[in-house]
Structure formats: structure tokens, C-alpha cells
Amino acid sequence: MPLFKDYALIGRFFISGGFSTLAYIALSICLNHYFPIGMIYNHVIAYALCIPLSYILQSRYAFRYTGSHYKASGKFMVLTVVGFLTGVVITCCVDAYNVHYVVGTFLVAVLIPVMNYVVMKIWVFSMPESRMGR
Numbered sequence: 001m002p003l004f005k006d007y008a009l010i011g012r013f014f015i016s017g018g019f020s021t022l023a024y025i026a027l028s029i030c031l032n033h034y035f036p037i038g039m040i041y042n043h044v045i046a047y048a049l050c051i052p053l054s055y056i057l058q059s060r061y062a063f064r065y066t067g068s069h070y071k072a073s074g075k076f077m078v079l080t081v082v083g084f085l086t087g088v089v090i091t092c093c094v095d096a097y098n099v100h101y102v103v104g105t106f107l108v109a110v111l112i113p114v115m116n117y118v119v120m121k122i123w124v125f126s127m128p129e130s131r132m133g134r
Contacts, residue, residue: 009062009121016057017113024050028105039101043091043108047084054080058116063125075124082119083112 024046031042055076059065065072087108094104 010117012062012064013058013117013120014113016062017054017116020050020054020057021109021113023053025105025109028108029102032101032105039091039095039104040088043087043104044084047087051080058120059125063120065125065127067125067127072124076120079116079119079124083116086115087112 027046027049028042031045032039035042055073059069059072059076090107090111091104094101094107
């Protein structure tokens with residue numbers, strides 16, 4: 001039943017990632033609305049505040065990771081930095097073209113999770129098949 005395990009993993013990933021993404025969206029929109037210091041600054045704050053929540057949900061719930069959290073958290077931070085920089089590029093482009101900040105927020109919220117799933121599955125939380133998805 002490897003196919004079912006993949007679908008279950010994808011489902012758990014989207015539930016936990018969706019929760020983190022909704023937290024990011026809410027924080028980003030609130031920060032941009034109440035503290036109009038610039039979309040980029042508010043993106044940084046919202047993104048940073050969601051990192052611990054995302055790691056806990058992805059490692060424990062989605063991937064049910066039982067390996068070394070020391071190793072996985074380091075890899076997760078590398079992925080987070082790459083995702084963060086991708087988000088900064090997106091928000092800079094949105095800012096440069098005077099597109100509403102909500103559009104940028106949703107672009108970040110869609111593109112980053114797709115990249116994260118692939119990298120988490122093959123690198124961050126990879127472990128032998130016999131231990132994955134219990």
C-alpha cells in the first residue's frame with residue numbers, strides 16, 4: 001500500500017502546512033494592515049513567527065519523523081532560508097509593480113509549500129520506508 005501512504009503523507013502535509021500557511025497569511029495581512037512599514041518587513045516577521053509552528057507540525061504530524069531532530073532541524077532551517085529568500089523575491093516583485101500586498105501574500109502561500117513538500121520528502125525528513133508514515 002505505498003500509494004496510500006503517499007496520499008496520506010500528502011494529506012497530512014497539506015493539513016499541517018495549510019495550518020502554518022493560514023497563520024502566515026493572517027499574520028502578514030494583519031501586519032500589513034495595522035503596521036504599514038512595508039510588505040517586505042511584514043513578510044519577514046510573519047514568516048519568522050511561523051517557523052517553529054511549521055517544524056513541529058511537519059516533523060511530528062505530517063512526516064511522523066522519528067530520526068534525529070538535530071539533523072532534521074538544521075536541514076529544515078536551510079529549506080526555510082531558501083523559502084524565505086524566494087518569498088522576498090516575490091514580495092519585492094509585487095512591491096516593484098505596485099500590486100496589492102494580498103496578491104503577493106497568496107503567491108508566497110502557494111509557491112513555497114509546493115517547494116517545501118518536495119524538499120522535505122526527499123531530504124529533510126527522509127528515512128527508510130519501513131519507518132515512514134506509520
